[in-house]
Amino acid sequence: MKTIILFFFGMLLICNACGDVDEEPPRTDSIARQYVIPQAKPLTAEEREFIKAKREEYNNAINNVE
DSSP states (O other), rough: HHHHHHHHHHHHHHHHHHHOOOOOOOOOOOOOOOOOOOOOOOHHHHHHHHHHHHHHHHHHHHTOEE
16 A cells, blocks of 8 residues: 555656746846946056066076077
8 A cells, every 4th residue: 555655656746847847047138238347557667677577587487498
């Protein structure tokens, strides 16, 4: 008797599991598609010197490779 009840309970679960499934969520048109790019600020003299030193260090390392 238990097996029959479990069988019907299992069939009920299987039948309820097979329902309508939305493959894609509904589309919304309210998504903002505008991006704000921050304004670039000029480099300070110290930052320019730091970048220049790093660039020279890199170029020297590249030129010394044999």
